[in-house]
Amino acid sequence: MDYKTVMVSLALDQPNDACLAVAGDIAERFEARIVGIAASDLRAPLYFAEGEYAQKLLDQEAEAIRKRLSELEAEFRSSVQKRVKSVEWRSAQALPSNYVVQQARAADVLVVGAREEAVVDLSVAADPNDLLMRAGRPLIVVPSTVQWLDLRSVLVAWKDVKEARRAIFDALPILAVAKEVAIAEIPEEGAYRADALSHVEDVAAWLLRHGIVASTVVPEATAEVTGQLDWIAANVGAGMVIAGAYGHSRLREWILGGVTRHLTTESSRCSFLSH
Structure with missing residues (x-):
């Protein structure tokens, strides 16, 4: 039994180098397809914002999300395209944990960066603890200090x-x-x-x-x-x-x-x- 598809979840609010390196190592070792995934959702407007001003804020945030997701796709492809033959990117304006859980049906294993903070901003990053309990797939949690998949x-x-x-x-x-x-x-x-x-x-x-x-x-x-x-x-x-x-x-x-x-x-x- 080998892993045929590795899915790596990227966060919008922290570096992704470690989990990209480990996901690339796994995909390369098992000659697997690799899927990069990221999502972010709109935050509610400030309590004093309403009407056209509130809509303007939402439109600006939606544009910022699209830009950041595009940057993450470029980072993902640059990291893995020379290591594996089959590469795919998935992204959406959605709550990250919910989106990754839904898309996990397409993967054998999920790779995600560790989160040291007690409270994760659920609009910009998938919570590894939530993924563990809901995804129905094994999870590889990667600390930010890890540089490669050490299987010695x-x-x-x-x-x-x-x-x-x-x-x-x-x-x-x-x-x-x-x-x-x-x-x-x-x-x-x-x-x-x-x-x-x-x-x-x-x-x-x-x-x-x-x-x-x-x-x-x-x-x-x-x-x-x-x-x-x-x-x-x-x-x-x-x-x-x-x-x-x-x-x-x-x-x-x-x-x-x-x-x-x-x-x-x-x-x-x-x-x-x-x-």
Whole structure:
């Protein structure tokens, strides 16, 4: 199984170099088609604006959006046109997250830049957390400091739940080309380490039947999970962490678990996430 179509979501309000580099690496490695996508929507006029003046403001903003989307298309094509054979651009005046979620039907995997801020301006950029829960496709979240897709070592952050099983299955093409793969489970408080060892050994055996050799890591002592995960990732030299994305909806807002939130906003390495 390979990725045939990679979709990269560009933001209007921050640099896109990192996610374009990683998306290009994936598309080139798997000889995949690449689709660039971006959207932005009008903000409501200022409360004191009305009538013709309000319409003028909206028209000016719509023109600015068209110009910025055109600039992003040129940036996208310049970045990838020499790396892959099939290139497509999609854009619209629309809420970015909603537009990307709709268009995700055309992709095998989505690439998006990480967002460090607590609140994302939903009119100019897709929220990675929202995409995770709604797109129905695996998401590769790329920190702004990343310059290329480093697959010399990949870490699978295992938890014996359906989201992790989905993530490792979706990531099989990545795992197949990685030079080294490690599977880590961090036992929860009150859990037996022997159970965690059994879980990761099963997963390693399953990967081996797909031709992928993986080592296993289970810490002796239970500690803060995100800190342990970062320590293990650094210890194995991981350029990417593969994990299930956990969360639930409350009043139409996705509330993510601590590890998922850390991987989408604070990690220094790429994260491959499925829900």
